[in-house]
Amino acid sequence: MTVRFGLLGAGRIGKVHAKAITGNPDARLVAVSDAMADAASSLAGQYGAEVRGTEAIIGASDIDAVVICTPTDTHADLIEAAARAGKAIFCEKPIDLDVERVKACLKVVDAEGATLMVGFNRRFDPHFEAVKAVVDRGEIGAVEMVTIVSRDPGAPPPDYVRRSGGIFRDMTIHDFDIARWLLGEEIETVSAQASVLVDPAIGEAGDYDSASVMLATASGKHATISNSRRATYGYDQRIEVHGSKGAVSAENQRPVSIEVANAAGYTRPPLHDFFMTRYTEAYAREISRFIDCVNSKSAATPSGLDGLIALALAEAAVRSVKEGRAVKVSEVTGPLGDRGVFQGR
Amino acid sequence: MTVRFGLLGAGRIGKVHAKAITGNPDARLVAVSDAMADAASSLAGQYGAEVRGTEAIIGASDIDAVVICTPTDTHADLIEAAARAGKAIFCEKPIDLDVERVKACLKVVDAEGATLMVGFNRRFDPHFEAVKAVVDRGEIGAVEMVTIVSRDPGAPPPDYVRRSGGIFRDMTIHDFDIARWLLGEEIETVSAQASVLVDPAIGEAGDYDSASVMLATASGKHATISNSRRATYGYDQRIEVHGSKGAVSAENQRPVSIEVANAAGYTRPPLHDFFMTRYTEAYAREISRFIDCVNSKSAATPSGLDGLIALALAEAAVRSVKEGRAVKVSEVTGPLGDRGVFQGR
Amino acid sequence: MTVRFGLLGAGRIGKVHAKAITGNPDARLVAVSDAMADAASSLAGQYGAEVRGTEAIIGASDIDAVVICTPTDTHADLIEAAARAGKAIFCEKPIDLDVERVKACLKVVDAEGATLMVGFNRRFDPHFEAVKAVVDRGEIGAVEMVTIVSRDPGAPPPDYVRRSGGIFRDMTIHDFDIARWLLGEEIETVSAQASVLVDPAIGEAGDYDSASVMLATASGKHATISNSRRATYGYDQRIEVHGSKGAVSAENQRPVSIEVANAAGYTRPPLHDFFMTRYTEAYAREISRFIDCVNSKSAATPSGLDGLIALALAEAAVRSVKEGRAVKVSEVTGPLGDRGVFQGR
Amino acid sequence: MTVRFGLLGAGRIGKVHAKAITGNPDARLVAVSDAMADAASSLAGQYGAEVRGTEAIIGASDIDAVVICTPTDTHADLIEAAARAGKAIFCEKPIDLDVERVKACLKVVDAEGATLMVGFNRRFDPHFEAVKAVVDRGEIGAVEMVTIVSRDPGAPPPDYVRRSGGIFRDMTIHDFDIARWLLGEEIETVSAQASVLVDPAIGEAGDYDSASVMLATASGKHATISNSRRATYGYDQRIEVHGSKGAVSAENQRPVSIEVANAAGYTRPPLHDFFMTRYTEAYAREISRFIDCVNSKSAATPSGLDGLIALALAEAAVRSVKEGRAVKVSEVTGPLGDRGVFQGR
Incomplete structure (x- = not known):
């Protein structure tokens, strides 16, 4: 059955999802809303959708379904409204920067029995999915250590940094999700260190641009994450x-895989320039999976x-940097109840 | 401007082009024809196109444009009819198995001033295009030797072999085109050897399944081609x-690039299973270029x-195998006139 | 000038150094000692050296020079005796498991003006040296993050674990040295986590077999280390x-670099099976450098x-695991005086 | 038992063998001869050997054994003299530039029952040996096609070209041997094309610097060889x-395997600069195998x-280029008798 979509937010990530929706034979983009009227009408026009107000779309x-790509501080309210309106919901991460607000929001979703998917797009990358499949088939035995290197080609503007909740909630959050997903066991403690090496303005905005994280599960499995807001390659x-x-490992991806050899050596081109091109296929598969659900x-x-x-792992990382100690995730989440057991997949 | 397409032939390669056309924002698939009514209606239905007769489409x-994906022995006639009807023409290779028939056909195209593109899809592969760009920018200096390895995962049925004109006209023809394109100079002589190593039925059908070719230009540039109808990987x-x-070289492509390490070593998955998945992007770019033209x-x-x-290179290769000698391309083509100078690009 | 060597200790690593010494045109192996008479005479016989007592060699x-490959708890005493006897000294790591004992030993070395080189062989691996040269030439700009993955193919016997001082002092100590060497700045804090995933007997012996470490310098540079006592590949x-x-990175090394392709994919052979074959060239270059000094x-x-x-970094890692906090290196070393500034290469 | 060697010829390749002999625990270099007295005494001095005349060494x-590294036109005479003197013989390729002279020489060797090994060093490269082992274990099934790319970093002086017998007898001869070895079946026909693209002086000396070769066996197996006297990488x-x-394939080898990533891409260093460093291990294993024999x-x-x-394959390639046809190897060798069956291993 064709799923009829309303898209809330026509910015950078909204455009990515508009493309994925309109490229899917089982989806139709009915309407787009955005606080910026021009952004909404431009995107709607490109794909033959209508411009409507956010409330109108939800009602x-x-x-059938809304895709929430608005600023983070609106996510939780929109999720609740859409859940109450009986819509299926796809929401970009994070749900909110505050753990308690997220918990409250999820209670509404639960109560309404709404379908909610959160936009951790990397789980749908075909290479990462193939890694996960190898793990799940038991080919590498019991998982012991996950190693993640994740570097952005360039630093965001300090203004963005202020709104984003900082590197752990904005950037590392993807790596936290991938680490959990691959470890197959809940993370118990988080140790992190972070510094400003790329852009002093990021430090002035109260954030970091370089971070390392260690995670441990109750049974002693490890994950390490290495993040930088800079990667010239x-x-x-x-x-x-x-x-x-x-x-098992997944290699980096590049737009073209050629090699030039000369007296200076053998050179392959740089990697994709950012997530829009690197994860094109992941975004398409993510929407496809949402439609299936x-x-x-x-x-x-x-x-x-x-x-x-x-989000709780990000919060724990922030505390770990500040306090110079391993932080238990339960310090952040409090007791999670029955649903707190590992459900990744 | 949107180009309105008629698709002649709804078989394996017709489906590939239908997908490329309908995925292109500047194209519209208006009608599909096929000798098998079911094939035509199924493909037309999938993309919201009409079923029409071949003549009806041409007229x-x-x-605006026809894409010819019918059996090879109909290509030349259809090209001539479409040229006379003022259509732009995209035709799958080869135009015909007979060099003289092709020459006659091209005279009609010339006389009508028709736009004709021949389906050497590999020129549009982004990796091969990047190789060509490195060459054209002079980064590797004067071209001296082109090396091509091209192996199919499995042998075609003997029945196909009989209709196809044989390995050189069906399979190597792509490599001949790539060799010319990369050498940047016309090929003067062809030496080939061929044998049956994969399937005796191919030999019984009068063809080969394993072939090696050497090409030389007037200035002494070389190309070598290695072909097999078998590649387990x-x-x-x-x-x-x-x-x-x-x-400069282009690596092989695989659907997922992961690596599994264990006591047996480090293993990456097999390559794409055939041209439909390997050259998906090339087919899309090919149609896009045609639309631009x-x-x-x-x-x-x-x-x-x-x-x-x-095609003449293929014919020369056939003769070379039979006669055990280097064959001049001019023996096959005769004088080509002014247009016989190199025009690749 | 040919340097005349006495080798103290004819065990596994003693044999490695005997081979490096006798393969060097500027060195001569004069005598070998070992608590096990058979081991000494076997090794001495193989290379045409004499068997002598340890004290006799030192005196x-x-x-001209002694190479100390005896059990760790004898290193500091032997270094002091050799320094007082005017010998140049090459000593396997660690000098001692106790930081204060090492400090006392180094005072003697200093007072005697003796030449002392400690056996961090990896600095002499040609691939790692090439990485360091790229860094030193400024090709990657200011160093920000060092990532080290270091895994042994198999776990040592629990008996060895007891004597070795544990994974951080025995295994990670090499990675600590490489991290310092590549960061080019002293490490200020150490955070570590460790667990037993490979062999419960290692846990019963009071040690770990899986460890992750984060290091930070005063200016905010990072290093991460991932260790396991298991690697099937x-x-x-x-x-x-x-x-x-x-x-800049250094790839793993394997004895033969071939690739087999079949329906299961593309497979390269496993890596070297352990340090004796992986670092053969490093051991030869290490002795050569020592001779130059x-x-x-x-x-x-x-x-x-x-x-x-x-060693202090290892001690800090042990404390970090036990106390669940980032440990300052200065907590372990106390003030180091003028020589405490970074002097690595 | 230690084999006592006499080395005939102290030039470039003589030095390579002197190093391999003196590095082998089962060999001793007793004496060195060379037409240039200085060359002989310098090399003998370096390794503690005597200088003697060539005849004196043979007598x-x-x-026990002689290693012949003199100019090619002396090889056959020296082999015959050494065979008659009861020496085991290692001779650098080729035995002679003339096929009939080689046949006559081999008759003497046969009659004397002498041990003769010819210096095709590449068979002893550990990577190529591993390829051969995979083939011999049947892991890739029946061999169908061998592909060899072999390029020298730079062209030899025209003077050398004149004496060497040309590119096919001097350079391609190694590839011919490897092709035979890997095909596991005698080669029946040779097709070659060659040109001068690198250095016109090579053409003036009557030779080529760029060559392509196709080989076929009676059962239809193929090999292709691509040669150039230029490779900047x-x-x-x-x-x-x-x-x-x-x-199965063997990758190129480089002295250090690191990779530098920056805005220009990912760069690995160039390959070994020539055969002395690329095949160091092969030369040592070759002498070791000879000692075993x-x-x-x-x-x-x-x-x-x-x-x-x-050599016959090289001669056939020369004829193929001149006559523009596939040349049968039997045209060159004549009937080879019982020993003409394949004996490669």
């Missing part, structure tokens, strides 16, 4: 899982709980 | 250009002449 | 340095201070 | 064997017949 009878996205019987009325993953836990 | 006023497509200042009324490449010369 | 007038030794202008009477690096600091 | 009772030495069940009195390979056939 519309000809729309492109968007650096590597994962590796080491287990009792072997290891909507049509089959099955639970969507990454779920709201996945979003909550990744 | 239609609401169609997937669709093997490698090119390398060696020049006075360096070399139609809209700008500029000469299309690969041109009819490119198709003619690649 | 001999026909010996061979001796895994990777380093990467990320800087403001780029990054002896002949030129220049200060040797890695120095005794390098050995002390690496 | 000496304290010498180092000594390019690649082999690949394609079979019915898969393929001498000690076990077993037949040595590569044998004199292997040397003869590789």
Whole structure:
């Protein structure tokens, strides 16, 4: 069945989702809203959709699902409104910068029985999915250590940094989710260190641009994450899982894979320049999976709980840097109840 | 301007082009024809196009361009009819299995001033295009030697072999075109050897399944081609250009680039399983380029002449195997006149 | 000038050094001692050297330099005796498991003006040296993050674990030295986590077999280290340095670099099986450098201070795991005086 | 048993063998001869050997084996003299530039029952040996196509070209031997094309600097060889064997395997600069194998017949270029008798 979409937010990531929706044979983009009227009409026009107000979209009878790409501080309210209106919801991460607000929001979603998927797009990258499949088939035995290197090609403007909740909630949050997903066990403690090496303005905005994180599970599995807001060679996205019987890794991706050899050596081109080109296929598969969930009325993953836990890991990392100690995730989340057991997949 | 397409032939390669056309924002698939009514209606239905007869499509006023994906022995006639009807023409290779028939066909195209592009899809592969760009920018100096390895994952049925004109006209023809394109100079002599190593039925059908070819230009540049109808590891497509200042190569492509390490070593997955997945992007870019040519009324490449010369190289290879000698291309083509100078690009 | 060597200790690492010494045109192996008479005579016989007692070697007038490969708890005493006897000293790491004992030993070395090199062999690996040269030439700009993955193919016997001082003092100590060397700035804090995933007997012996470490310098540079006592795919030794202008890495090494392709994919053989084959060339170059230092009477690096600091980093890691906090290196070393500034290369 | 060597010829390749002999625990270099007295005494002095005349070495009772590294036109006479003197013989390729002279020489060797090994060093490269082992274990099924790319970093002086017998007898001869070795079946026909692209002086000397060769066996197996006297990126030495069940290849080798990433891309260093560094290990293993043959009195390979056939392939290639046709190897060799069956291993 064709799923009829309303898109809330026509900015950078909104455009990415508009493309994925309109390229999917089982989806139709009905309407777009944005606080900036021009942005909404431009995007709507490109894909033959209507411009409507956000409330109108949420209340519309000809729309089955909303995709929330608005500023972070509106996410939780919009999720609640859409859940109450009976819409299926795809929301960009994070749900909110505040753990308690997220918990409250998820209670509404739960109460309404709404379908909610959170936008951890990397789980849908075909290379990362293939890594996960190798792990799940037991080919590398019991997972022991996950290693993630994740570097952005350039630093965001300090203004963005202020609104984003900082590097851990904005950038590392993707790596936290991937680490949990690959470890297959909940993370118990977070240790982090962070500094400003790229742009002093980021430090002045109260954030960091370079970070290292160690994660540990109750059974002693490890993950390490290495983040930088700088990578002259492109968007650096590597994962590796080491287990009792072997290891599996995903290589970096580049737009063209050629090699030039001369007296200076053998040179391959730089990597993709950022997430829009690196994860094109992941975004398309993510929407496709969401559509499957909507049509089959099955639970969507990454779920709201996945979003909550990744945010809690970010919060724990912030505390760890400030206090110079390993922080328990339960210090941040409090007791999670029955749904707190690991549900990644 | 949107180009309105008629698709002649709804078989394997017709489906590939239908997908490329309908995925292009500047194209519209108006009608599909096929000798098998079911094939036509199924493909037309999938993309919201009409089913029409071949002649009706060629004569239609609401169609700007035809894509010819019918059996090879119909190509030349259809090209001539479409040229006379004022249609822009995209034709799958080869134009015909007979060099003289191709020459006659191209005279009609010339006389009508028709736009004709021949389907050497590999020129539009982004990796191969990047190789060509490195060569054209002079980064490797003067081209000296082109090395092509091109192996199909499996042998075609003997029945196909009989209709196809044999390995040189069906399979190597792509490599001949790439060799010319990368050498940047016309090929003067062809030496080939061929044998049956994969499937005796191919030998019984009068063809070969394993072939090696050497090409030389007047100035002494070389190309070597290695072909097999068998490759257990997937669709093997490698090119390398060696020049006075360096070399450039395009690696093989695989659907996912992960690596599993264990006591048996480090293993990456097999390559793409065949051309439909390996050259998906090339087919899309090919149609896009064709649309640009139609809209700008500029000469299309690969041109009819490119198709003619690649066929002549195949014919020369056949003779070389039979006679155990280096065959001059001019023995096959006869004098080509002014247009016989190199026009690749 | 030929340097005349006495070798103290004819065990596994003693044999490695005997081979490096006798393969060097500027060295001669005069005598070998070992608590096990058979081991000494076997090794001495193989290379045409004499068997002598340890004290006799240290006091001999026909010996210029000693190589200390005895059990760790004898290192400091032997270094002091050799220093007082005017011998140049090459000592396997660590100098002692106790930081205060090392400091006392180094005072004697200093007072005697003895040449002392500590066996951090990896600094002499040609691939790692090439990485360091790229960093030193400024090709990647200012160093920001060092990433080290270092995994042993198999776990040592629990008995060894007890004597070795544990994973951080025995195994990670090499990575601590490489991290300092590549960061080019002293490490200020150490955060570590460790667990037992490979062999419960290691846990029963009071040690860990899986460890992750984060290091930070005063200016905010990072290093991460990932260690395991298990790697089914061979001796895994990777380093990467990320800087403001780029990054440089050293790949893993394997005995033969071939690739087999079939329906299961593309497979390269496993890595070297352990340090004896992986670092053969490094051991030869290490002794060669030591000989140069002896002949030129220049200060040797890695120095005794390098050995002390690496040990202090290990001690800090142990505390960090136990106390769940970032540990300052100065908590372990106390004030180091003028020589405490960074002197690595 | 220690084999006592006499070395005839102290030039470039003589030095390579002197190093291999003196580095082997089962060999002793007793004496060196050279037409240039200085060259002989310098090399002898370096390794503690005596200088003697060539005849004196061949007749000496304290010498078991000779290594012939003199100019090519002396090889056959020296082999015959050494065979008659009861010496084991290692001779650099080629035995002679004339096929009939080689046949006559091998008759003497046969009659005397002498041990003769011909210096096709590449068979002893550990990477190529690993390729051969994969083939011999049947891992890739029946061999179908061998692909060799072999490029020298720079062209030899025209003077050398004149004496060497030309590119096919001097350079390609190694590739002919490797092709035979890997095909596992005698070559029946040779097709070659060659040109002058690198240095006109080579053309004036009557030779070529760029060559392509196709080989075919009676059962239809193929090999292709691509040669150039120019490669700005180092000594390019690649082999690949394609079979019915898969393929196996050996990668190029470089002195250090690091990678630098920056805005220009990912760069690995150039390859080894020539055969002395690329094949260091092969030369050592070659002499080791020769010593084994001498000690076990077993037949040595590569044998004199292997040397003869590789030379015949070169001669056939020369004719193929001149006559523009596929040349049968039997046209060059005439009937080879019982020993003409394939004996490669």
